[in-house]
Amino acid sequence: RKEVEQDPGPFNVPEGATVAFNCTYSNSASQSFFWYRQDCRKEPKLLMSVYSSGNEDGRFTAQLNRASQYISLLIRDSKLSDSATYLCVVNRGTNAGKSTFGDGTTLTVKP
Amino acid sequence: DGGITQSPKYLFRKEGQNVTLSCEQNLNHDAMYWYRQDPGQGLRLIYYSQIVNDFQKGDIAEGYSVSREKKESFPLTVTSAQKNPTAFYLCASSPPYPGTGGYTFGSGTRLTVV
Numbered sequence: 001r002k003e004v005e006q007d008p009g010p011f012n013v014p015e016g017a018t019v020a021f022n023c024t025y026s027n028s029a030s031q032s033f034f035w036y037r038q039d040c041r042k043e044p045k046l047l048m049s050v051y052s053s054g055n056e057d058g059r060f061t062a063q064l065n066r067a068s069q070y071i072s073l074l075i076r077d078s079k080l081s082d083s084a085t086y087l088c089v090v091n092r093g094t095n096a097g098k099s100t101f102g103d104g105t106t107l108t109v110k111p
Numbered sequence: 112d113g114g115i116t117q118s119p120k121y122l123f124r125k126e127g128q129n130v131t132l133s134c135e136q137n138l139n140h141d142a143m144y145w146y147r148q149d150p151g152q153g154l155r156l157i158y159y160s161q162i163v164n165d166f167q168k169g170d171i172a173e174g175y176s177v178s179r180e181k182k183e184s185f186p187l188t189v190t191s192a193q194k195n196p197t198a199f200y201l202c203a204s205s206p207p208y209p210g211t212g213g214y215t216f217g218s219g220t221r222l223t224v225v
Binding site: 004008034036041042043044045046049087089095097099100101102103104 | 144146151152153154155156159161167169199201207213214215216217218219
């Protein structure tokens with residue numbers, strides 16, 4: 001079993017739809033969590049951190065469920081520009097070298 | 112503007128050849144990393160460095176070497192011992208504790224064996 005697992009998709013949704021991705025992790029001692037966005041053939045860029053209390057940034061909401069060991073990303077009112085691959089990152093500690101990246105979930109938003 | 116610069120953008124390597132990928136940052140970050148990404152997969156850690164003149168192996172260090180002589184620079188050499196080097200290579204940097212703030216990535220180098 002992989003340490004971090006994501007549904008690869010692809011998720012194909014119409015503009016305006018609400019879509020959610022999950023990311024499960026196996027190490028219960030994991031300490032911090034992030035979502036990154038990666039456009040085709042580009043570098044990943046930090047989308048948002050994930051806090052225990054949940055956090056929201058405009059149309060994006062991230063949540064953490066420690067009991068079930070997963071994080072989620074909810075995108076409301078999808079835009080064409082949201083089409084990308086979304087990577088979750090799980091950190092086993094705060095120090096360098098402790099991060100594990102998921103394989104990513106691909107989202108395509110269609111007109 | 113601060114950021115990370117990787118060069119070259121595209122690199123072609125012949126069998127048995129060593130090649131070096133450049134990574135420079137002006138973010139004043141202490142930690143730097145090299146990741147490899149294969150199609151449809153996540154990032155895998157090759158090497159990382161938390162301070163100058165010190166670095167540690169990641170999960171897939173075999174066939175690679177690095178140096179950290181300056182805070183701003185962290186070059187990666189892909190040696191002939193790396194049997195399947197074709198991939199997208201990403202350099203990243205972070206504050207000392209990336210678990211609190213995440214990574215900044217360069218735009219990557221695509222390496223192809225010809």
